[in-house]
Amino acid sequence: MVLGKAGAGKTVLALELLIQLLEERRRDPAGPVPVLISAVAVDTRTPFETWLAGHLARRFGLNEADTADLVRRRRILPVLDGLDEMDAEHASERASALVNALNAYMLGRDRAPVVATCRPREYRRLPEALDRATHVELVPMGGHGSAAYLREQLRDEDDLRRCAPVLEALEDDPGGLVAEELATPWRLTLALTVFLNDGDPAALLPGPSADAAAYRNEVNALLLDQYVPAVVRLRDPNGRYPAEKVAS
Incomplete structure (x- = not known):
């Protein structure tokens, strides 16, 4: 089992x-x-x-x-x-x-x-x-493991620079809100796909007084809303398939 x-x-x-x-x-x-x-x-x-x-x-x-x-x-x-x-x-x-x-x-x-x-x-x-x-x-990944995975997948110094705030949040607070949201391979895949499509990694960071439940809902909406358009642009750079038609 x-x-x-x-x-x-x-x-x-x-x-x-x-x-x-x-x-x-x-x-x-x-x-x-x-x-x-x-x-x-x-x-x-x-x-x-x-x-x-x-x-x-x-x-x-x-x-x-x-x-x-x-x-x-x-x-x-x-x-x-x-x-x-x-x-x-x-x-x-x-x-x-x-x-x-x-x-x-x-x-x-x-x-x-x-x-x-x-x-x-x-x-x-x-x-x-x-x-x-x-x-x-299967136990959740800790912040250090998630950060290490993201570092391996990022393509260049520009990716690393843009994702630095998220990587720091994962490593500085390995049991915090960001680490909890990126604690599974699926969530990491969503986040990485959005990042590689020039999404803003800083959007994953909670505010100083963020409510945990509200933060989770915001991250869910952010990743799921941007995932399909990101995949389409990454896999179809010539624009044969509009993202809105793929999403529907």
Whole structure:
């Protein structure tokens, strides 16, 4: 079970694990084949094995009898991404049903291999946890780590000069408001994309008496509003695709 807040890198970590497992199969093909599956797609009203066999058959154009045999023999390792996205806010019926199904997904007397990802709050709200699972939780990046990453990605001295106030805020106050807002890979990606498009990094700095909640809302609006136009200008310098049409 991979746990982490929004943007912490759960899906990327699951993909990295999947790639490493596939590379391992080159040396030893005895292990199961990992397959990334969106947890939202799971029909919890259908027995998990039946649903998985049908899903694999449809997705890869295989005979369902063959996929059912692979599932029965536990030759597939489901990597179920996003348990927290299965239900509406404050609900957990579908995610809970899936966890119950995974707890009953056996290989002889042992749990069959499976990987899942979820946000911590939603996971801890479930009536049951994934039984006998190894739990890996991604922790937020500190201000020093975020600053080091940004320094590596900046292109030249001009970028470094423009971003200097943000870098100083991250390093001087590694647990402060700026560090909290740039504590995940996703938020760093948003900020960096906006910076590289000549956005004003100083706009990320809170005022001397900034309210934390208001500051977070301002940063969210700033990064999300500028992200798509920034990506369009960076990736399409010839202006073939107007940013407003991409955003809509």
